[in-house]
Amino acid sequence: MNGQSCTYSDSGNGTPTPSSTSYPASLSSQSSRDTSPSRLQPNLNHINSEKSLNSSGNYMNYKSHDTYTNANSVYGQIYPDSSAPTNRATVPPYISDTSNDINQSQRLGQPQLRPFTTSSQIISSLGSTVSKPVYSSSHLNQITNDQKQFGNQYSTQKLDSVMQPKASESNLVKNHETMPTSNLAISDYYQGYTQTMNNPYRQENVLPNQTMKPEQQYHAQTQGYQVQKPLISPTSNPYMNSVPQDSQSYPQSPAEAPRSTYQQGYYQPPTSSVMSGRPQMNLPMTQSRSLDEPISSGPPRTNVLGIIPYATEPATSQVARPKLPDGGGYYQPMQPQQQPQQIQQQQPPRVAPRPPAPIKPRGYPPPPYQQYPSYSQPQNNAGLPPYSQTMSGGYAGYPSGDELANQMSHLSVSQLGFNKLWGRDTVDLMKCRDVLPPTRVEAPPIRLSQEYYDSTKVSPEIFRCTLTKIPETKSLLDKSRLPLGVLIHPFKDLNQLSVIQCTVIVRCRACRTYINPFVFFVDSKHWKCNLCFRVNDLPEEFQYDPLTKTYGDPTRRPEIKSATIEFIAPSEYMVRPPQPAAYVFVLDVSRLAIDSGYLRIFCDCLLSQLEALPGDSRTAVAFITYDSAVHYYSLADTQAQPHQMVVVDIDDMFVPCPENLLVNLSECLGLVRDLLRELPNKYRESYDTGTAVGPALQAAYKLLAATGGRVTLVTSCLANSGPGKLPSREDPNQRSGEGLNQSHLNPVTDFYKKLALDCSGQQIAVDLFVLNSQFVDLASLTGVSRFSGGCIHHFPLFSAKNPHHVESFQRSLQRYLCRKIGFESVMRLRCTRGLSIHTFHGNFFVRSTDLLSLPNVNPDAGFGMQVSIDENLTDIQTVCFQAALLYTSSKGERRIRVHTLCLPIASNLSDVLHGADQQCIVGLLAKMAVDRCHQSSLSDAREAFVNVVADMLSAFRITQSGVSPTSLIAPTSLSLLPLYVLALLKYIAFRVGQSTRLDDRVFAMCQMKSLPPSQLIQAIYPDLYPIFNINELPLVTIGEDQVVQPPLLHLSAERIDSTGVYLMDDGTTIIIYVGHNISPSIAVSFFGVPSFSAINSNMFELPELNTPESKKLRGFISYLQNEKPVAPTVLIIRDDSQQRHLFVEKLIEDKTESGHSYYEFLQRVKVLVK
């Protein structure tokens, strides 16, 4: 059962015939399951089918939409895919030009962007390992014997599946735009790698005895380090020690000297004399040819004949690393004129309190997938950049590099260096105070074996796994003590997305997997499914490449090139005609709600966004208000004004008239506007204290049951009348959380859950806006959203008099109304045989073992799945997860968005631990902990958190030998885990000891379940930046703007200076915290007032001053706001303000009355580590 679920049983025209009338096991689907080899899916949508009979009237307009599906006939348009209404401009096949997604554009044949060669790769292998084949077939001829001087002793080493970082290409092109000579702007490590591509000195170094066939080496795997390093351009070499990028890759180097020599040892003399010293622009055409290939930074995946790749790919170049005596001898002189530029670029001012961060434009615009180098870039999040030790000042217990070196003296210096390079570095948590990297923590790279190195990987923002190397057996997974699971953000707004329209969507016949970049082409007519390993036929038309109009090479298809892709589904994927966008707004007009004043804001906002509601000409809206009765509004276009109908009998809800309640928006726009203008006035005075939430929801359900759609429920007090009535059960004495009754976290009634299941059956999602001033029992009420695929917004103590509340409500609402929406969707997650999905987390209803029913899907919803290993994976190299989301777009198109994640297998514990993705682990842990809270108790969940950290450290200790008992060694890949877990323990959802309203806690738990990983991390561990020295901070160019890049600070009061100004960004609020000793110049330049005391303590916006500091700060803030779906509101807090606690309570590394400080937490963990 593919993500798309629906057995098609009608002819696809306007009158649907239900394929079955019972939920899943319709006769038809069942019988076809029996007869066909494919695993047909139980009919998902036939829940609708009963209704769809009645509802055919609603599809009258349906046909009119067919027009645009035909606009772009065969396939391959790439639409800018964002929440904004889709720009439907026809784009030439495969072509996209809207973004910086170089990957796309390069693939689309714009070779002139890259007038240099793909780099070759120098592969170095560390001792005592076995080497794997490497690609670069085209470079074999350049192999020289130079390499013999190093490393014959490293022969037969296995290379890990480390690939050339495609990532760098995007930066690369950016560089090109600004500085054509390209070897510039190496302001981060990615860009450091770009040099490998730019490098005119192609160097291939191959050990003669390593040029064996890939297959041979493939099977010769053993454990050990597997290293592969791309050539770093000689030109940057001398500066390596001083540039930030260096410190990322080589954190905590014990001594500078060995490190630099070690690096230099990499730089082999150019082996191709043709190339050496030649400016890259003059490269012979033969060399640059390979650039025309898609994103490959290495040799092309397909050869000229169109024969597929990896089976035939010749062995490759490999180089053993010299033993690093002094490496100067290998060092290639650089082009002199480039040096000064590099210095400028690479050496940001050192006066900053923390090291100037290597800057990577983050998220804005969203990084293309390839920005995550497949490659040894930092898992060393914790790796302390050497200079930050000296600069961050005042950390007494901090070990010097020498101490660290002594500690690890059992490792050779070179090994240490390599460990750092390959992310196998370790950190002593007890000694290293600065575990946080200076820039935002990135997801660790996925290192696949080289046959996939040029396949685009799915962005970690969309799809990531807790372990970037999957343990090959369950026992190994158990040994690692880490949770295995994936976090997925399937409907994220993307700047660039390939959309394909074709008659046949190629899928595996057995498991219904969509063809993806990680399949294996047996020959040009067959492909082998990477999930179930069945060999499938390739349809004739799949071999046709519309770009070159040639046949024969299936790898050029976008399906094979991109791990995230969207199909426009043919009619087999519909059980009924795509539904129109239908929205029902259910508004609370009881006394408390009116007192909060939300209604006017809501109506104004909706009024301004009416035209922006996603949808087409069929879009329908309805309004319901409720207090102790339910009010319908009839909007017939024959009437002059909206007509209200009040249903007082709320125990048995009914719809008073069959039509004109849910009306076509475009036809009744005037009436809808009238209604929205009138509503706030009508209910200006309301004394009805009843709130019939349940009946109002039932009413909305009845309105939408025929079509499906979205219900927006705004509520502000406890449901106290009619069905779904909730008791007021919060016990204020339990707010501290210590004696919290677990049943209070669970619903008190299943009314809302049952309603949600009914809604889900009719493809209705319920979204909640809760603006409460008192207890509303979110634990019960949220059930209606959680099981219908809705979303929950919570504005505690909302008051329209508080501009901060108003602003954040308006922004959320605006985003909510305008964002993209997918209707009647289902998501299926498939995984390689041997793995299975264990538990799902998020807002949805689980329809079957791997299928989620999502009546609506929104771009801000994240999901988590725990995965278990059922069978040993020893005989395969990689595992894949494929998430397919089938939805109806607001324009009435059925679409399938497919994400494929491919991960390598690891056979030993240390690989698994070093490959862990700490942010993803924390994301999954938080979800599991919420479940634990519901099932057993909060204290259990808290204990489990601590145990996870202790278990992880114990597991890692097993892999280390000779560890001193006083230290707490963690792999850098997991060095932030204790910090994040501490942050979770102090997060609203899980904290104890601090007074937390039950609703706030429950809402926080819902957030933990449904936030996408990056936002989740930011919510629990906000970003703190120093901004008082904004002029000294490095700038990074993002889009067209220059944005300052302050370093990240630990969330501890010791990092806060009373003379400073700090910015804390937790994803929903940006707090600017002003110390009381700030110099007058700062006050003037930021706030336009002469001194601290003159700063208005109730400011919600920075004054627009003309000073460079203010401009930079506002630029930075707008950058932070733009990268988030809902722009955070700004709050300026003086350190003598009453709101100071908002800032201080987020300094989670400090000791509070109820919580440990970070150091105490580590001590506690250490006791548990065995």
Place this chain on the structure above:
Amino acid sequence: MAFVFPAFAYIVALISDAVLIFFSIFHVIAFDELKTDYKNPIDQCNSLNPLVLPEYILHIFFNLLFLLSGQWLSLCLNVPLIAYHINRYRTRPVMSGPGLYDPTSIMNADVLTTCQREGWVKLAFYLLSFFYYLYGMIHSLIST
């Protein structure tokens, strides 16, 4: 040989046990269907939930007969299962109708395997006790 109360208890137990065996077979099949995607969890829960209480009541009923007839050994064999049943029902998820199974949580792999295992274990237990009751019935008929 006389028809005494213990014999009556065993006969009732024998018949009830046969019914319970059918219940647990149905249970096992239902969860297998869920696992293999043949059925929708909502439907499946709707068909399973009404059967939970009858099963428990039936089981408690013939044990009551054992208690009254003084069949201590038979009673002792069944007490753990009664305790398990009571506890299971006490800790059931919040729901308005009778029953144990919640369609929103039943697809969790842990819950699914637990329920399936429970079905198999109960089936085995009922089967074994069927023969025991048969023996008990004959024994009480003969001994008197």
